Amino acid sequence: MKTIIIGGGLAGLYAAYRLQKAGQDYLLLEASDHFGGRASGWAISETNELELGATWVWKDFNPTLFELLDELGLTYFDHPAGATIYDSKVEGKSILNRPYSAGQRLVGGMPQLIKALVKRLNPHKLHLNQAVSQVTLKGKLLVTTADQQFVGDRLFLAIPPRLAAQRINFQPSLPDDVMSDWSEQETWMAPHAKLIYHFDRPFWRKQGLTGDVISDAGPMFEIHDISDEAGQFGALFGFSSLSPDERSQLTDQEQLEAGLVQLEGYFGSDIRKYLKASLLKDWTQDTFLATEADKLAKGHQFKSAQAVASGAWKYQLRGIASEFSPSYPGYLAGALEATDLAL
Template sequence: MIIIIGAGLSGLLTAYRLKIAGIPFKILEARERIGGRIHTVFGTKNTPVEMGATWFGAYHTHLMALLQELDVHYYEQYMEGTVFFQPFSTSPAQSMQLPSQQASYRISSGTSHLIDILYKKLDPEDVLCHQSVKAITFQNNAVIVKATDVFEPSHVVLAIPPKLWSKKIVFTPTLPDQLKHIAQHTHTWMEDSIKVAVTYAEPFWRQKQISGTLFSNTGPITEFYDHCNRGVSTFALCGFINSSFKHLSTVERRAKVVTQITTVFGRQAEEFMDYKECIWSEEADTFEVSETPLFPHQNNGHPIFGNSFYDDRLFISSAEASSEFPGYMDGAVHSGNTTAKKLIDLVQSV
């Protein structure tokens, strides 16, 4: 049996490939939910909004191939109409023209739909939540994984961000020094992001030929986009706010967000149904304090993560470990596919 630590996109995909190959496994997930940094929540009128990973492009070929394989539909991000930019707090928002760029896409029914499809391909008893791994011991003839329960697999896959496993799991024997150092200095994508969404009964911005897109240097919002569903039957605006606002209360953050979008989009922005937010630095199963400041994507895709350890009994699979588009959903897919192939080849060669 193989233990996969983490039920995010890379972990679930690794498991799916193993199941197809007939190789037994268990996924251990610390959270009460699956999906990791993919997290779609639903507001009034069942309006889906993304608190985690959202956008991708046609150049993300590994993700595109997986969506096609699983028959998961997607649609283009709405960008028609006026785009606003706030350069200074002392001046009003300016309308602007975006340069020609490649389209970005969103998954129909929400990004978590991809997670749900993968989960439904597995047996529920093979995906165990509330299993926070504390220690992994590699002995001559055994591997012992201590979580809420104890497991004795043949191999282990680390499908969570490197900084998490390097700081939260006790390895015996200890991790190689170079691996530990690089992992502890690997940036976890979105770990300090704040995602915000506001839902509405009507898409008033579209009715006024406004795209819903806002870029701002003044804050709290830094980027905002139209977030209507594919059928345009639910309506929302969604994006990011500056991470420095995490120190405010939810009520204070919401008030500042509503003030900003009202200033930009008009009084109708005050008439929202739901305000949803996710402060990823408060997610203990995503965020871990860095000893020194890390720049975005630091050490993402480092070649060391492509190696196996402890006599081919430990493998690394996560978005940050991917050699292609590390940190993104496409990287998670590439990493899951690559790790699964290594394991399948190894197990079937015995």
């Protein structure tokens, strides 16, 4: 039996890894020119990437994920906790020793998980730049991209359900209840934009601050430290508080400058002398993740999508992206759970 996997993020790569370990045939198709999806990063050195999407893992939250990390030889460390700045339009600024997150981060950044999985897979089974446009069920599965057609026995859908509903033509058509359910599912990260700042050191720690900020008074509403464990470089990211429409009226540089001014208000005017580079990742502009509907989304959904279709597709199609997880929709842990349930 050959399993065709659509999507090269964590769910798709983990499925391929599990199938390969079990000696089963598979083929993975990724629409973009790189693997990782929402666990991708911005490379700032040969060994470190700053997270564009998924950033933390929680050991108590999902032990299966940590079993995988240990199996792949990856290391992690506790996210710094302590003094958090709260910035309110009404009450002004305050500092509370109330950590936002007590999770863990991977040494080298979350993309190390993606790299470790890719490294262990047969490269001949992995295909980049293969956006699937149609899937036809005629006993076998015929999966069509712009320039190729692939044949398999079952399909693992490792892309968000809303994206699949809008971008892939299924023949015969999926049941109406499935299409409706998938179209209504919000996609994790799709409405958001991250402003990321790379510094030569995490200078805020000398001020007794963690770099964490919660704000309703600036262009970023939530800011976190994503420096390396040893403090060899500094990095902060913030979620943009602007709507997708508001962001579309500004250049990346205008948004990054506004965010830097906000950071100056928290950490001092010396911040610019430490700045090495900055990057804006607007996920609404990522055509391999977001649809027009995602521009109106609330930002995170906790209702899982229907992973198994009825009728003709019942035994040959299974959703394994994080949004299909019954327990952790939208999280990394969800990608593993949905995949494990499919296997």
